[in-house]
Amino acid sequence: MIEAISTRRPRKAQVARREILTVAARMMRERGYAEMSLRDLAAEVGMKAGSLYYHFASKEELACEVMRAGVEIVSEAVTQELNEAGDIPPRDRLVTALRIHLETLQSASDFASAHIRCYPFVPPAVQAELKEVRRAYDRVWSIIIRAYLGPGADANRVRYLRHVLIGALNWSLEWFDPERDDVAGYVETLAGLLPAEPGGSA
Amino acid sequence: MIEAISTRRPRKAQVARREILTVAARMMRERGYAEMSLRDLAAEVGMKAGSLYYHFASKEELACEVMRAGVEIVSEAVTQELNEAGDIPPRDRLVTALRIHLETLQSASDFASAHIRCYPFVPPAVQAELKEVRRAYDRVWSIIIRAYLGPGADANRVRYLRHVLIGALNWSLEWFDPERDDVAGYVETLAGLLPAEPGGSA
DNA sequence: GTCTATAGACGGATAGAC
DNA sequence: GTCTATCCGTCTATAGAC
Known part of the structure; x- marks a missing residue:
C-alpha cells in the first residue's frame, strides 16, 4: 500500500517531464537552442514558463537531457539491430548500421536531430556534459568500421571513414524530404561506395 | 575632379563594411545567428551598435551578406581551380573539387562555415534570399558528378552522390582539427571510395 | 505541480547631435 | 560615419500563493 502510493506520486511529474522533453526536442530541432524560448515551450506543453523549473533546474539542463536522449536513441537502435542480426559479414553489419542510423534520424527522432543541429552552438557546459555519450557512440562506429x-x-583510416559516413548520414537533415526521398535509396548509394574487399591503404 | 571626390567618398564606408562582415562571419560561425549580438559585434569592430545601421538595414541583411559571401567564396575557388586544371579526366575533376571545397572551408573562410552552420536556424526571409546562390552551387556539383x-x-543517383560528398565535406566543421588532421589525407579517404569506373546503377 | 508576478539583464532598432 | 540616448520587447530565472 505504502509502496503503491509512493510509487504513484512521481508519476504525474514523469509524464509532464517527458512531454516537456518531447516538445523541447522538436523546438530545438526547428529553431535552435537560443531561439527556443521557455515561454513558447511551456505554452505548447500547456503550462507557464515558471512551472518548467519544477522539472528542470535550468534551460541548459533541459537541453542537455534532450540531446543526450538524441544520441542514446540512435545508438540503441543501431546496437540492438546489430545484435538481432547475429553473425553476418562485416560489410553487411556496416550497411545495416548506416540504414538504422538514417532511419532513426529521419523517422523517429527530433531528439537526435536537435542534438546534431544544436551541438555547435550550445553552451560549453552542455557540450562538456555530452562529451562522454558522443564518444561512446563514436566507439560503436569505430568497431564496425x-x-x-x-x-x-x-x-586514422578508420576515423576518416567514420567521419565520411556519419557526415553523409547526418547531413541528410539538411535536404532529406520524406515525400521525395527514401532511406533505402540513399543507403544504396552509400553502400555502392563501399567495396566488398576494401583493399589498399587509401 | 568631381569624379575623384565622389569616388573617394564611399571608400571609408566600404572598408568599415568589410570589417563588419569579417567579424560577423567569425561570430556567426562560433556562436550562431541568434547568439551574435550587434552590441558585441560592434564592440569588436570598434564602434557602437547603432553605427552598424549606417552600413546595414538590419541584422538579417547583415547575416544574409555574410552567408552569401560564404557560398560565393567556395564556389569561385572550385570553379577557378577547375578552369585552371584544363582538360582532365572527370574523376580527377571531381577529386579536385572535393579538395578545393574542403581546403577553402578549413583554411579560408569563416563565411562559408557561418553559412553551413547557421542556415538551418536563420529567419525564413534570409533562407529565401540565399536560395538562388545555393542552387547555383548545387548545379556546379551536379555537372561535375x-x-x-x-x-x-x-x-537521383547524381543527386544522392552529391549529398554524400557535400555531407562528408561539410561535416568536417564538426571534427576537423588543423593540428591533427590534414586535408590531403581526408580527400584521399574520400577519393578511395570513388572507383575509376563508376559502374552499376546503385 | 502549477500558478501569478516580477526581478534583472539584454536584445534589435531608431532619432538626432556632432 | 559615428556617437549618445533611449524605446520597447523578450529572455531566463526566482519567490511565494494556492
Whole structure:
C-alpha cells in the first residue's frame, strides 16, 4: 500500500517531464537552442514558463537531457539491430548500421536531430556534459568500421571513414524530404561506395 | 575632379563594411545567428551598435551578406581551380573539387562555415534570399558528378552522390582539427571510395 | 505541480547631435 | 560615419500563493 502510493506520486511529474522533453526536442530541432524560448515551450506543453523549473533546474539542463536522449536513441537502435542480426559479414553489419542510423534520424527522432543541429552552438557546459555519450557512440562506429576494413587497418583510416559516413548520414537533415526521398535509396548509394574487399591503404 | 571626390567618398564606408562582415562571419560561425549580438559585434569592430545601421538595414541583411559571401567564396575557388586544371579526366575533376571545397572551408573562410552552420536556424526571409546562390552551387556539383558517373546517369543517383560528398565535406566543421588532421589525407579517404569506373546503377 | 508576478539583464532598432 | 540616448520587447530565472 505504502509502496503503491509512493510509487504513484512521481508519476504525474514523469509524464509532464517527458512531454516537456518531447516538445523541447522538436523546438530545438526547428529553431535552435537560443531561439527556443521557455515561454513558447511551456505554452505548447500547456503550462507557464515558471512551472518548467519544477522539472528542470535550468534551460541548459533541459537541453542537455534532450540531446543526450538524441544520441542514446540512435545508438540503441543501431546496437540492438546489430545484435538481432547475429553473425553476418562485416560489410553487411556496416550497411545495416548506416540504414538504422538514417532511419532513426529521419523517422523517429527530433531528439537526435536537435542534438546534431544544436551541438555547435550550445553552451560549453552542455557540450562538456555530452562529451562522454558522443564518444561512446563514436566507439560503436569505430568497431564496425574496423571490422569492415580488416584487422590491420590504420587507425586514422578508420576515423576518416567514420567521419565520411556519419557526415553523409547526418547531413541528410539538411535536404532529406520524406515525400521525395527514401532511406533505402540513399543507403544504396552509400553502400555502392563501399567495396566488398576494401583493399589498399587509401 | 568631381569624379575623384565622389569616388573617394564611399571608400571609408566600404572598408568599415568589410570589417563588419569579417567579424560577423567569425561570430556567426562560433556562436550562431541568434547568439551574435550587434552590441558585441560592434564592440569588436570598434564602434557602437547603432553605427552598424549606417552600413546595414538590419541584422538579417547583415547575416544574409555574410552567408552569401560564404557560398560565393567556395564556389569561385572550385570553379577557378577547375578552369585552371584544363582538360582532365572527370574523376580527377571531381577529386579536385572535393579538395578545393574542403581546403577553402578549413583554411579560408569563416563565411562559408557561418553559412553551413547557421542556415538551418536563420529567419525564413534570409533562407529565401540565399536560395538562388545555393542552387547555383548545387548545379556546379551536379555537372561535375554527372560527368564522372557518365552521360546516362540517373538524376537521383547524381543527386544522392552529391549529398554524400557535400555531407562528408561539410561535416568536417564538426571534427576537423588543423593540428591533427590534414586535408590531403581526408580527400584521399574520400577519393578511395570513388572507383575509376563508376559502374552499376546503385 | 502549477500558478501569478516580477526581478534583472539584454536584445534589435531608431532619432538626432556632432 | 559615428556617437549618445533611449524605446520597447523578450529572455531566463526566482519567490511565494494556492
